[in-house]
Amino acid sequence: MSIPPPFRPQETGGWNQALAVLPVDLQRLLLALDDTILAELEEVRLRVGQPIELRFGTNSQYLKQGGGLTLMPPAAAVLSQAALEHVMQQVTQFSLYAVEEELRKGFITLPGGHRIGVAGRIVTDGGHIRSIRSISSLNIRIARAYPGMATPLRPWLADRGDGHPLSTLVISPPQCGKTTLVRDMARQWSENLVTRRRSPSKVVIIDERSEIAGMFEGRPQFALGPRTDVLDGCPKAEGLLMAIRSLSPDIVVTDEIGKQGDVEAILEAANAGVAVITTAHASSLAGWRRRPHMEELFQAHAFARYIILSRRRGPGTIECVLDGDGRSLT
Amino acid sequence: MLKLVGSVIIVFATTLIGFRMAHAYRERPRELRRLLQAVQQLQAEVEYHAKPLPRALIDVGQNSGGACGKWFVTAAKHLQEDGRSVAESFAAAAQSIASESAYRSSDFDPLDGVAASLATMDALHLHGQFQLAAQALEQAEVQAREEAERSARLWQYLGVLAGVLLVILLY
Structure with a gap:
């Protein structure tokens, strides 16, 4: 006998809390999406020079330039280095020193329990991870209870x-x-x-x-x-x-x-x-x-x-x- | 009678200017000492409490008070509201308090290194930047104190004597 999950997920602080770390133009594109799409949103994948990917359970689409979703990479909005740096500054609150320990574990927690997974060049010291530099991608995971x-x-x-x-x-x-x-x-x-x-x-x-x-x-x-x-x-x-x-x-x-x-x-x-x-x-x-x-x-x-x-x-x-x-x- | 009243006003005004200049010289070492203490508090907030920068600046600013307290709080507001970088926020805040304090623009220079590093360096490397800033501020305070001893009295005398000279010339 198996018991299915009883309820639909309930948002914690709301996905808009997680999306607030994005540059204003990207926020606008995301907020213009249909509410039912946003309710299913699980991850926003940000990779420098690559289309911005949105993941919904087993489905994945790109954020389209000018609004909406697309499966075609050329039509997708691409993440710039400046945009990634903006997100990092917002996520760390201009304080890399305050999230050193979290960065070593590969993620940073945001208000609302949302998490930002970080990928880049790993700096090691004696076989242990000391920090991550040259950050190249971020994964915003929307938390739901x-x-x-x-x-x-x-x-x-x-x-x-x-x-x-x-x-x-x-x-x-x-x-x-x-x-x-x-x-x-x-x-x-x-x-x-x-x-x-x-x-x-x-x-x-x-x-x-x-x-x-x-x-x-x-x-x-x-x-x-x-x-x-x-x-x-x-x-x-x-x-x-x-x-x-x-x-x-x-x-x-x-x-x-x-x-x-x-x-x-x-x-x-x-x-x-x-x-x-x-x-x-x-x-x-x-x-x-x-x-x-x-x-x-x-x-x-x-x-x-x-x-x-x-x-x-x-x-x-x-x-x-x-x-x-x-x-x-x- | 009118001449006498005029002379008194002239001497009073120049004396006031002299005392005001002397006060600025005497106040600067105190302000620098307060800034040094604030920087050391900020270092503790960063290194031991790992507090996010805007929160740390507001806490230290409110504790310190005075012009440097206002500088920190204003810089935190720029960070939170304007989307400026740390260095830009510090520079903008310094400009806004420059006219109402005894600081000179060069007094904020020691913090440039800290401001440029806060967003990008870990606590270990920030330690060095904070130490450099503290040493520079200590040195600036010593120089400001020596300057105050030399110049404050000079400005007081100068104020009174300039007034007297002006009155003699007018007569």
Whole structure:
């Protein structure tokens, strides 16, 4: 049994917030597009000297000179070097130093939780990425939230006896909605919606890549509920231990586990009685167990629930829910 | 009687001009010290807090007050509203406060390097630019202080004596 995504996406700060970083002439061309087209817009791809590409799910078209969309590159509006520099200045707010750390990770977060992916010449130092220079392309990714995405999962997320949150791992290939799902799970626990608890759960999000909360200048750009604290940009393993020591959480939410350090920190959390909600890249539970270090977590019963996602019926399709031994519950 | 009143007015006016010039000389080292402190605050905002430039300029400007505070806040407004580059915003802001402060146009030169680098350099490399600007401002302050000691009193005397001389010549 699979559960399709329940709702259409809801814009966070609105795509116009993301498009505000573009030069005025490009903004005008985009704003002249039909509202239904803009509602489907997922990415604006900017490459110097190349047509400006708009991506809508599986469809892709160019922005046409003078307005509208086209599939013909000669008719498309081309991005100039000056326009790219303008976008970079707007995105960094004239402060490259303020986004150094984000640039090393390859993206910059905008108000509204939108993100700008950056490509150019990578400068390394001792094998580590130090910065990106000669930036040649940018990818503006429009952020959208799916409030209610975790609602069909409520019966499996809490202990049936005392309502205590259960450690949950969301497994899927990329772009199936893992992060979006854990974000909504964090919100629902924080708002005491999963199961009515007399003492509602405190949630801490360890947001290493600023993807879950989309923090911008210290404020989350997504609804996370009233009982959520965010450690933004914090390495997962250190953050998990820091949160347990200092923020007394009932639930710790983080993203994309995979390293030995993550395993140790999750086991530490499990021993401390803190539920961990997190994600991993894999297409199935068996695939996840084959990844380095992950079998140790499975054997230790670190997670009581495994949720498998796919794009089969749209991003966020819930394929199945498994218990800590890998038995299907759906 | 009318001559006497006229003479008093002349001496008073020239004395006032002399004192005003002396005040400008005395005020300049203070303004430069304030600018140096503001630059050091901006350096902290950039290097430790990694605050975006417009926000950092407004915060430092409001803390510093005076002409240099106004300079920073005006530069931030140019950045946010006019779409000018950092260097252009600093230059435009400097022009707008030049007439109402004791600064000379050369006093803003040490910050040119910082302004040109802020949008394009990382914090590590900006550190060097800030250090250079701070050293140049310290040096300018020392020179301004020496100049103030020499020239302020001279302008005061000059004001009074010029008035007296004018009165003698008129009589």
